[in-house]
Structure formats: C-alpha cells, structure tokens
Amino acid sequence: MFPISPLYKDYLRRPDREFIIKALVGSEEYDSSRIVDFSIENSLSLTNGFEIGTSIPSKLTIKLRTNEIIPANARIVPYLSLSLAGLTWLEAQYPWKDMNLTWTGSGTDWLPLGEFYVDDRERVNDVWTFTCYDKLVMADVAYISSLSYPTTQRAVFNEICNRLGWTYDSSVVINSSYRIQAGPAGYTMRQVLAYIASANSASIYIDKAGTLKFKRFIASENPVFDMTAADYVTVKQTNPVKTYTRVVVTYNTEDGLQYEAGTGDENHTLYIENPFATQAVTNGLLTTLNGFSYLPLTMDARGYPQLEQGDVIGFEQQEGTTWDETVSTWQDTNIPWDGVVRYKTIILHQVFSFAGGLKMSLEAPSVSEQRSEFVVEGSLTQQVNKLNKDAIKEGKSYYGATITRTEGLIIEREDHKSKAVFNSDELTFYRGSDKALWFDLPSNRYKFNGTLEAVDGVFSGTLQAAGGTFTGDLRAAGGTFTGTLQGVNGTFSGTLQAANGTFVGTLKAGRVEGGDIIGSYIEGADILGAKIRTAASGDRIELDPNGFTFYDSGNARRVTLGTNPSANISGHTYYNSSGQPQGLIYAVSSEMHVIGNNGLLVGATSGRTVMQGQVHFSGTVTGLNLGISQVSGLTNQLQSLQNQIDSLRSSFNNHTHTVTTANHNHGNNANLPGTGGGTFTTSTP
Structure with a gap:
C-alpha cells in the first residue's frame, strides 16, 4: 500500500469527500477543466488464477480536452488530492507537526497514481483519448x-x-x-x-x-487495509478459499522437465515456469508459500487510491440469520454475535475509474476445483500437445539453432560473436557480422578470411601458393618442409624436426612455445628480441630483454635479475608470494649493496659467518650476543684494566697522612693557652 498522510487517509473515509485532479503531461500541467476522465488498471495476474513471477505493465486510459500536440511516448502522471474547502479549525483533529497544509486550504497533498508513457491515441472532436503504459514496457x-x-x-x-x-x-x-x-x-x-x-x-x-x-507472497500476511460494509457496493465470492501446499516448477518447457516440492492434489498445486529454477529454489518456494490462501472474489467499491496490486485486504460482510433460519447443529455453528463475518483476500487485479468521483473494482480470481481435478483432453487436443512436444517450430531457438523461411538453418552464439547460415544459396560462417569462411558461388571457390590455426592435423598432397605473405601465428603439429622457409614472425607450436639442414640469415621469433626443438647443436645464430619460458605458467623461468624472472606455482614473480640503466646498477630483486618486493642485491661502481625492504637476516644454519675487512655500523645494533672470549684480545685487555684497578684500590685502602694544627681556645680567653695544638696521624679509609 502506498504511504499517505493521516489527513489524506481520514478524508478518504468521509462520505462527502471531493477529489481534485491534475495530470502532468510532459512538462505541461492539465487541471480538471481539461481532464474528462481516466481509468488505471493494475494487475499481478491476467489469467483466471493466482500466479507468481509476473511483470504486467499498468495501463492508463485518459481523455484530455486539448489542441496541443502531445509527442509520442510522452510521460503522463495523474494526481489526486482531496478538497479541504469545508474544513474548520474544530474539525482539524490532527497533530500539528503532521500537517502540511496551505493557508488557502485548497486540498490535501497530491497523491501520484503512477508514471505512464503514451502508446496510442485517438481523437473524437476536441477530445483525445490516450492509452499509456508504465515503464515495464521499456x-x-x-x-x-x-x-x-x-x-x-x-x-x-x-x-x-x-x-x-x-x-x-x-x-x-x-x-x-x-x-x-x-x-x-x-x-x-x-x-x-x-x-x-x-x-x-x-x-x-x-x-x-x-x-x-x-x-512477495508469503503464507501468513496480515491485511494492510480493512474495509467495512460501507466501503464497497457489491462483493461476490467466486470460488471456495484457495490454498496451496505443493509447488511444481517447470524449468524446461520443451521437454517438460520439472522440480516439485510439497504434497497436495491439483487444486492445491501452484504451477510455475522458470528456466533459472533448481530444486533448492523450488524448496524455498514451498517454504514461503506452503499454506498460502486467499478468498477468490470480485468487488465493486469506493476508490481508495493508495491500494496497490498485491495488497492483502480485509473486509466484513453481514451474514447474520435468525434462530429459525439456522439449520446447522449448535456445535457446528460459528456465527459472530453481531452477525458480521470478516474475510481476507489479495488484490490480483484492480481498476480505478475517475469521472467526477473515484470508484474501484477488485478481483482475486482462481481456478475452480472441478476444473483442476478433471482435465479431459479431446483427440485433437492430444495431437496438438504431442505436436508441440515433437515438432521443431519456425523461428524458435534450440540451443542456438533456429530455422527460418528467409535464411534456413541458423546457428548463433548468445553473445552474437559467431554465427553459421546454411541454405541452398549460402554456406557461411560469420565472425560477428563479418564473413569468416564461406562458399563463393560466382567463383565456385571456398574462401577464408581470418587466422588459420591447427593444433593437430595432417596435410596430404601438395600445398602451393603462387605468392603471398603469412602474418600472425603459423602452427604445425608435424611435417617436412623442403626448399626455403622464410618467416617475418610467427609462433611455432608442436615439434619441429629436421634430419639435417642449415639455417642461414637472421631468424627472428616473437616466441617459441609448446614443443621440442631437437637437434645436435645450434651454431652461429643470434636470437634477438625473444622471450624464452621454461613453462607457459606456474613454476618457470622467463628470459626477455629486461632480464631473468623466476615465477612460483601461483604465477607470482619471486626473483628478477637484470640491469637498471638509468640508475647504473645491476642485480637481483626478491619478492614474496604476493609479488611485493622484499629486498635486493645490486652493484654500483665501487660497492655491492644488500638491502632488505622490511628486514635483513644474515646467518648460517651450520658453521660460522665470517665478515672480512672493516665492519661499520651506522645505526643501533640490537640483539647482539657475543662472549668476551669470542672477541680477539679483549680478555687480556680487560685483565690489564682489572689489575690496574686492583692496584689503585689497594693503595687507597692503605693510605694515611699527618695533620698539624695550632693552639686555639675556641674563642674563650678563660681557656688555658695552647689548648688543642699539635701534629696528628690519620687512620686508613
């Protein structure tokens, strides 16, 4: 159900509601003075039963009074609003924050009824009738x-x-x-x-x-809109409640191949055609739809434009009877005390009609149980069905093969990259829209346009060419060439064997792949501009003008050997399994450099690592684990230092000296003269 404001929803329920209409035609706005009437048809099923997987365009039929030229496929959007001319302050019982009204009080907000495009038109006097469809047709x-x-x-x-x-x-x-x-x-x-x-x-x-x-259809879904008996004019139940407990999906209509899930008779089976279906898809459909039910009916009602196809609606109907008219037993009687029975159904087809007021007709069709159970085919029907299964139909594609009256047998790829046409006048293979191989009737010759390539094969007889140039790749599984063989470039695959012979001149090859070169030796030749690989992919070594490259089994570059002329260096670069450089070894004019991008480990798994010559550390050294005895001369030097320290400590501990002081009276003349003076010897520390 399309969302509308509380005010719009309330005014739709009023018996004295009054609609305001307009239509946007291209960039031009048409009001009620130029709109005669219109109808809108929305559907999820155009058969006499329930379906899923439909894509049915909605249809607008609108009459406009106009002399303007409306272009083909013009966009038309009809709108509905409700007049608020009689609304007073006392009647506006709505939250202030939810209201979006103009001070003129002309009407509610505008509700669009769909986006349509002109498909057909007809004029009667000054009134044009336009038939339009929504953009599903595009x-x-x-x-x-x-x-x-x-x-x-x-x-x-x-x-x-x-x-x-x-x-x-x-x-x-x-x-x-x-x-x-x-x-x-x-x-x-x-x-x-x-x-x-x-x-x-x-x-x-x-x-x-x-x-x-x-x-999306599910087994249990609550109504999005409830209708009272005052909201509809008539309602007619067309069949008993329809329920589905079994799903059968045909994924190949030609051969009648199907998947199915669930249990139930024909009356409770939903049939679907879907070439993308699998058993898992079918099981998922049963999980969602098992127990899905609706009440088949037709209904004429007041127009509620917010309703959409597929909406589940509820409605009530007065079905009360008197006690004298009730003939069922007490325990089997289920009648509400108010006599109003409430039902639920789904909108599968709806039509809105506007001609001053808005009315609505709803339909939820279903196939009757009798028709589901008893399918009787006549002899003619049986033969037609058999013919449909066995006969090849004109213009229908069978795995890319089609028969038409104009071209005969056509075999074409789904992406149109290749096609073959066979008839009495044409035998042609196409590459895209160009002829690749065909029989030319005027010259009585078979012609070929493209690259001729043979992985394996035997050519017997004599292959002659008056003259010509071979470009591209020449591939031969085997064979003997006599005379002079010359090639500007090309690719040789398979095995090239020669009992004896001499190659003179310059041999240039873009690549040599997929075969063996067998010979006693190769002498006196240069291979220029070539790329040599030990394998086409995986673990391999490649040699090209840039140098050597080593690849691992995952096609990741692991080691390269080459030169960098701009930096005047040459050396190795090492990569991890992701192809990211981890370090390099290279030579410059006076030094050899070993650099790790993230770290560098120099060590030996056994034996020792010798670093000859001066070693200079320009940064912090951590993790160093050297014993004193492992550094030449360090033990003797440290012992000498220790002896000197011991000698200094002994001299310090045995040291004494004398101190001589004068007589003094501590600032008191009463003391005896000459008190405290003399020479004294200190103790050891």
Missing part, C-alpha cells in the same frame, strides 16, 4: 549480458536495472545463493526480471512513484 528488449557466468541473480538484476536507469526499494529481496549458470539468451529484460522475482516468491510491478518493487 524492458521488452533483448537481454545480452556482459557478465561472466555462472553469476548471482542479484548481479543480473542489478545489471538490467542499471541499463534501464531504474531504481528499486527494500521490497526487492533476492536470495544471495541463487545463481544463473549461463547467459539467459533469447529472453527480454522484463522476462529475466520476472524469472528472478519468481525464484524469490514474488512478482514485480512499478509503484505509483515510478519505483520498481517486489510483491
């Missing part, structure tokens, strides 16, 4: 994917929406594990979108604002 173009397959359904869905410039909302829920194994050739974008929706228990539609949405 997806009726062939889908040629640029993705790599297998890929996820989400990736395919996004590619199509991006190409069409469409947006979708959170209602689009696609199982991340669902995949499409091969490019869906032969389908339109709309069909592919519908199949993806079908796999996820949904149908697609464009909402009133022009957004792509999923209507």
Whole structure:
C-alpha cells in the first residue's frame, strides 16, 4: 500500500469527500477543466488464477480536452488530492507537526497514481483519448549480458536495472545463493526480471512513484487495509478459499522437465515456469508459500487510491440469520454475535475509474476445483500437445539453432560473436557480422578470411601458393618442409624436426612455445628480441630483454635479475608470494649493496659467518650476543684494566697522612693557652 498522510487517509473515509485532479503531461500541467476522465488498471495476474513471477505493465486510459500536440511516448502522471474547502479549525483533529497544509486550504497533498508513457491515441472532436503504459514496457528488449557466468541473480538484476536507469526499494529481496549458470539468451529484460522475482516468491510491478518493487507472497500476511460494509457496493465470492501446499516448477518447457516440492492434489498445486529454477529454489518456494490462501472474489467499491496490486485486504460482510433460519447443529455453528463475518483476500487485479468521483473494482480470481481435478483432453487436443512436444517450430531457438523461411538453418552464439547460415544459396560462417569462411558461388571457390590455426592435423598432397605473405601465428603439429622457409614472425607450436639442414640469415621469433626443438647443436645464430619460458605458467623461468624472472606455482614473480640503466646498477630483486618486493642485491661502481625492504637476516644454519675487512655500523645494533672470549684480545685487555684497578684500590685502602694544627681556645680567653695544638696521624679509609 502506498504511504499517505493521516489527513489524506481520514478524508478518504468521509462520505462527502471531493477529489481534485491534475495530470502532468510532459512538462505541461492539465487541471480538471481539461481532464474528462481516466481509468488505471493494475494487475499481478491476467489469467483466471493466482500466479507468481509476473511483470504486467499498468495501463492508463485518459481523455484530455486539448489542441496541443502531445509527442509520442510522452510521460503522463495523474494526481489526486482531496478538497479541504469545508474544513474548520474544530474539525482539524490532527497533530500539528503532521500537517502540511496551505493557508488557502485548497486540498490535501497530491497523491501520484503512477508514471505512464503514451502508446496510442485517438481523437473524437476536441477530445483525445490516450492509452499509456508504465515503464515495464521499456524492458521488452533483448537481454545480452556482459557478465561472466555462472553469476548471482542479484548481479543480473542489478545489471538490467542499471541499463534501464531504474531504481528499486527494500521490497526487492533476492536470495544471495541463487545463481544463473549461463547467459539467459533469447529472453527480454522484463522476462529475466520476472524469472528472478519468481525464484524469490514474488512478482514485480512499478509503484505509483515510478519505483520498481517486489510483491512477495508469503503464507501468513496480515491485511494492510480493512474495509467495512460501507466501503464497497457489491462483493461476490467466486470460488471456495484457495490454498496451496505443493509447488511444481517447470524449468524446461520443451521437454517438460520439472522440480516439485510439497504434497497436495491439483487444486492445491501452484504451477510455475522458470528456466533459472533448481530444486533448492523450488524448496524455498514451498517454504514461503506452503499454506498460502486467499478468498477468490470480485468487488465493486469506493476508490481508495493508495491500494496497490498485491495488497492483502480485509473486509466484513453481514451474514447474520435468525434462530429459525439456522439449520446447522449448535456445535457446528460459528456465527459472530453481531452477525458480521470478516474475510481476507489479495488484490490480483484492480481498476480505478475517475469521472467526477473515484470508484474501484477488485478481483482475486482462481481456478475452480472441478476444473483442476478433471482435465479431459479431446483427440485433437492430444495431437496438438504431442505436436508441440515433437515438432521443431519456425523461428524458435534450440540451443542456438533456429530455422527460418528467409535464411534456413541458423546457428548463433548468445553473445552474437559467431554465427553459421546454411541454405541452398549460402554456406557461411560469420565472425560477428563479418564473413569468416564461406562458399563463393560466382567463383565456385571456398574462401577464408581470418587466422588459420591447427593444433593437430595432417596435410596430404601438395600445398602451393603462387605468392603471398603469412602474418600472425603459423602452427604445425608435424611435417617436412623442403626448399626455403622464410618467416617475418610467427609462433611455432608442436615439434619441429629436421634430419639435417642449415639455417642461414637472421631468424627472428616473437616466441617459441609448446614443443621440442631437437637437434645436435645450434651454431652461429643470434636470437634477438625473444622471450624464452621454461613453462607457459606456474613454476618457470622467463628470459626477455629486461632480464631473468623466476615465477612460483601461483604465477607470482619471486626473483628478477637484470640491469637498471638509468640508475647504473645491476642485480637481483626478491619478492614474496604476493609479488611485493622484499629486498635486493645490486652493484654500483665501487660497492655491492644488500638491502632488505622490511628486514635483513644474515646467518648460517651450520658453521660460522665470517665478515672480512672493516665492519661499520651506522645505526643501533640490537640483539647482539657475543662472549668476551669470542672477541680477539679483549680478555687480556680487560685483565690489564682489572689489575690496574686492583692496584689503585689497594693503595687507597692503605693510605694515611699527618695533620698539624695550632693552639686555639675556641674563642674563650678563660681557656688555658695552647689548648688543642699539635701534629696528628690519620687512620686508613
């Protein structure tokens, strides 16, 4: 259900409601004076039963009084508002913060009824009738994917929406594990979108604002809108409540190949066609739909424009009877005390009609149980069905092969990169749109345009050429060449053998791959501009003009050997398994450098590491673990220092000296004269 304001919702329920209409046609706005009437048809099913995986465009039929020229495929958006001319302050019982009203009080906010594009038109006097459809019709173009397959359904869905410039909302829920194994050739974008929706228990539609949405069907869903008996004119139940407990998905209609899940008879079985289905998809559909039910009906009602196709609605109906009219037993009678019975159904088809007022018709069709159970085919029907299974149909693709009246047998790849056409006048293989190999009737010759390549084969007879130049790759599994063999460049694969012979001149080769060169020796030749590999991929060594490169089994570059002329250095560079450089060894004019990008370990697993000559540390040295005895001369030097320290300590400990002081009276003349004077010897420390 499309969101509307509380004010709009309240005024829709009023018996005296009055609509205001307008339509945006291109950039021009048409008001009620130029809009005669319109109708809008929305559907999720156009059959006589319930379906999933549909993508049915909504249809607008609008009559405009105009003399203006409205261009082809013009965009038309009808709008509805409700008049507030009679609204007083006392009647406005709405939260102030939720109201967005003009001071003139002309009407509520404008509700869009969909985005449509002109498809057909008819004029009667000064009134034009335009038939329009929403933008789902724009997806009726062939889908040629640029993705790599297998890929996820989400990736395919996004590619199509991006190409069409469409947006979708959170209602689009696609199982991340669902995949499409091969490019869906032969389908339109709309069909592919519908199949993806079908796999996820949904149908697609464009909402009133022009957004792509999923209507996802689940077994238990509460009504989004409840109708009282005053909201509809008539309602008619067309069949008993329809319930599904079994799902059968046909993924190959030609051979009738199916997946199924659940149990139930024909009346409780939902049939689906989906070429992308798997057993897991079918099981997922049963999990979602098992027990899904609705009440089949038709209803004519007051128009509630916020309702959308797929909405689950509730409605009530007066079904009370008197005690005298009740014939069921007491325990089997379930009648509400107010006599009002409440039902739930789903909108599968709806039509809004406006001609001064808005009315609405709803439909939820279903196949009757009798028709489901008893399918009787006549003899003609049986033969037609058999013919449909056995016969090859004109213009229908069978794994890329098609038969038409104009071209005969056509075999074409889904990406159109190659095609073959066979008929009495043409025998042609195409590369894209260009002829690659064909029979030229006027010259009575077979012609070839492209590269001739043979992995293995035997050419018998004489191969002659009056003249010509061979460019590209010349590959031969085996053979004997006599005379003079000259080539500007090329690729030789297979085994090249010669019993004897002499190669003179200059031999130039872009590459030598995939074979053996067998000979006693190669003498007197230069190989220029070549790339030599020990293997095409994996563990290998490659030699090219830039130097040697060593690769590991993961095709990661691990060691390179070469020169850097701009820096005037040459050496090795070492890489980790991710191809990131870890260090290098190189020579400059007067030194050899060993550098680690992140760290450098120099050591020996056994024996010793000898560093000859002067060693200079320009930075901090950590982790050093050297014994005193391991440093030559250090023990004797330290012992000499210790002896000197011991001698100084002994002299200090045995040292004494004398101190002579004069007589003094401590500042008191009463003391005896000459007190305290004399020579004294100190003690040892």
